[in-house]
Amino acid sequence: MSTTPNIDFNSVYGPVKSWRYGRSLGVDPIGARSTCSFNCVYCQLGEIELKTSDRQVFVPTTKILQDLQAFAPWDVDVITISGSGEPTLPLNLGEIISSIKQLTHKPVAVLTNATLLNNLEVRQALCLADKVSVKLDAISQQQLKLIDRPVEGINWEYIWSGLKKFRVEYTGGLGIQTMILTPWNRETKTEYIRLMRSLLPDEIQLNTPTRPKPLKYQLEARGNHSSAADRPYKVLTFRQVSPDFISDFATEISAATNILVRHPLSHESPVS
Template identity: 35%
Template sequence: MSDHKCVYGPVPSRRLGESLGISPIPKKTCNYSCIYCQLGRTDRMTNRRSEFFPLQEIVDEFRTALTCGASFDAVTLVGEGEPTLYSRIGDLITEMKKYTEKPVAVITNGALLYEKSLREELSHADIVLPSLDACDERTFRTINRPWTGLTFEKCFRGLAGFSREYTGELWIETMVIDGINDDDESLHRMKDLLKEVRYSRLYINTPVRPPAEENVRPVPPETMDRAVRILGGISIDQLVSVGFFSSEKDDYNAVLGIIRRHPMNQFEIGTFLKTRGNAEAEKVLSRLNEDPAVQGEEYKGFVTYRLR
């Protein structure tokens, strides 16, 4: 048995409610190194799919998590990088569905949707949430910084093709970044591209947690309103997230387990600790500030914590 925990949460998701997360890949393993990534820069760039952790171990961990009694709205394959790099993701989805009637969702950058085999594997998921941040090759390389063999055309054609085959809920997410893809021309080009994709929902996001690169800035509210008007989507800021959960007994380790995949600010940590009967958030925050494995970063008036 490996000591890597793949199942975590539930954690709040503004799109999916309380989400029981499954991360089937090692930390920061991805075929993109997005400038806005809340986990920091990708340090394991790859486009090769692999069974990083034995499928049965993940299934057993999932079944154990179900016995903890925490309520959740969806099971989400999301990862500390790109979950579709897990070569048995189709089998994993099928196994999850044996043990829960809740929807199984996959959050993906969509880069590998050009692979026919992956499209078939994802067909078993109830909801697939791919990203589409760019409208051309230049912006694609600026924002997503993909693995060298990936092109915008290849990735977009994969997404468009998948959208025509997939019978579940396809929810697109686009990240709008100040000064990069928030101008009228970019938004109208994105609107034209989206006409080639069959989707149920479009979420428009802007960086709300400390990004991988310091010069990445969220768009102001008036720009977000303009993006919503042009693209016809839903601003993710209008969605409300709920609370965090951990079955870990020790409060500090519970916080570490969450921020490994889902950065938290000091207020979220305080609220989370209160739900566990711990009114001494300052002690935990002080310990986080002194922990060399933890990075605390001030952003948008909050200090957000994540693992280095």
């Protein structure tokens, strides 16, 4: 186990307004170098600097707790662990979640890309969180490679098998977060609905890229930087799927599955 020296950066940021969870304080267990097992084409962090599925301690738990103290009494709805990459990569994730809950008495949410859910220790750590939002942008290996661009050794079947194990074990609020870049055809929509019917998450969060992608990694991109004034760096902007497409598909999914489907396009303010 190695510990990257991440002493100079602040591991706590925000609060930001999250369309998923309300007023949210962000905790970054990764640090100043973006690190992920995906390299999503739309990633708001920019091109991922360290692409890996190897776990290690990136930020000591004591450093996170120390940074959190400055935000007491934590006037937020939730503390969300996300930040500069994939939060299940840190080996101390379970310790981070339980220490934050002990210190703040606030609900803790984790946003994950699901690539490590076959790992029992990862699932046990996530089971300590009140809410877990799992990214599922693809219904096939082909779509996964195009959109999420995983590191070698991670394929769609592997991700789905981990997700099914986690669904059985997790008793908190499970959300499936799906980013749609171009309008899906009938076949893709039908397959997605079939998958959701078999998984039965507590809610589905549909989205389309509302925030531009920095050309290079920016630590500031962890928070809400939707307006140009907030980001003095070069970005790529994506075409978005129309609000009608998202809202029609949301209605169709919920009619077919009885699962609550939420999306941010009906909200007026910038979202994370």
